Amino acid sequence: MNLITYIVSRLLQMIPVVIGVSLVAFLAIHLVPGDPVQLMMHGRATPETLQAAHAKLGLDQSLLIQYWHFITNAATGSLGTSIIQNADVGKIVGERLLPTVLLLVTSAVFAILIALPLSIIAARRSDQAADHAIRLVGIIGFAMPPFWVGIILMLFFGIYLDWFPISGYGRSFGDRMYHLVLPSLTVALFLAPILIQSLRAAILDVMTAEYITVARAKGLGPWRILIKHALRNALMPVTTILAVNIGWLLSGAVVVEYLFSFPGLGSLLVRAVGQRDYPVIQGLSLVFAILVLVVNLLADLSYMLIDRRVLKA
């Protein structure tokens, strides 16, 4: 299999999933018990406005035609109209996409910075006190809900020490990074325990390879073998681990964005659910799922570029 056929077949595999995902997102507005427009307007709509709203959302057409419009519009970036905000959903969601992506990236960087040294120590001292201590820390870290960790960080770094802002999103790039510190640290602490576990296993796995034995036979020190020889190969699965856990990362981001009043997709979702803004909920669920699928696709492709053996399988 060559590179092009691999990419094409990988894209073809995505088609049924994308159809399924769009169907779920599409049905989000239709499975609402009762009239979604009536619910959005809290039952105060007159028959005329109701009819107008139905026409605007296309709810007066047959389901099949509506679905067709939904996917063709979505393909061009148009996700319908929010009646409540009287604005284009694609635009509302688009404005919020970048902050969330930025939050994901900084969180992933923080998580790697936390997990890498700990997993190296855990692998180097496997089954010794340090390893057990790190495992215990990981278990406790896993059991800490992100919204609680966020509050603790707010209390300590935001209020007690007054080092970082505890809500919002800055204007300039530097200011934004400054506002991102606490939210992304919260998400990172949520992700790090899983990363530590997988990285430790990956490092231990690499350490059994023959070239490590060779390096050891040459008389290289254990740290040098670990850092210069083992780590390079152990780090390869990190992209995969991050991609597999992207749903996890996003789930954490939803709660953390809400907590820190961060203007991303997650806080938009919570607000839309509170306002029963169904077109926004519909558009957001589609965007979230596409985000997960794209990240997984990119991870697969980058992995293939690093390790061409995938093509042979």
Added chain:
Amino acid sequence: MDHSNTLKLPLHRRLADEFRRWPVTLKVGAVILLTIVLAGVFAPWLVPYYPYSQDLNNTLQPPSLAHPFGTDNFGRDLLTRVLWGIRIDLPFGFLTTYVPMIYGVVLGSLAGYAGGFFDSVLMRVLDVVVAFPFLVLIIVIVAILGPGIFNIYLSIFLTAWTMYARLARAEMLVERNKDYILAARNLGYGPGRIVFRHALPNVMNSSIVFSMSDFVLNIMLVSGLSFLGLGVTPPTPEWGAMIAEGRDFIFEAWWISTLPGLALVITGTALCLIGDGLAQRLGERRHALI
């Protein structure tokens, strides 16, 4: 493998034997969890207050002897509310973990054993469910069905089985080529009997280990939803709802948010320790069998 000896031992001896083989993480986790369960069951007799009774003369009191966890903005005793919270969060976590586990494992192992059309359909459904971030999917379903604890249960039952189906299917793909399955098939047993009587006990282990983490995640889920205002509503003493209430008083009363969260962390840690120990214990047993 000689089972006849162990079977003759009286039950308490066998239990003691089993307990001795438990890894230390399993023992510690089980003790903590048992304490939490007992504290939840006997909550009304452990504390002199009632979780809903307000005392407006004693609002926002810091932790003291009379109120070890302090009081909230309505003067309600926080320790009381945290203890009563066990009665809400723990059963919720239990049901949302083990009900989907039952049909998830059954569906996954049937798909893995049978293969073919049923398997492909199930896998496509799985791919779609997994494409959504879990919390987003739950929030969207709750938005569709409307808030309320019943709808939260329903939304989790609709989605949470997928992980178990995946795990059981993966294990079944390995298991179905083993000699004992072949032997059972040669004896003329039907697929139902082979899957449920013979294979199922062997494909369960990874699901059982995962269920402990899932338990933690589900407790976090209900408290997370309550925190977002989409789950259990105040004044119910649910941990996440309490953390959310405390957020408004974060400047003057740190204990309202942090201490209920601590209960969540301790419960989660106990469950994770049990999961860690179970993985060790079941892994050992699995090796002994092969």
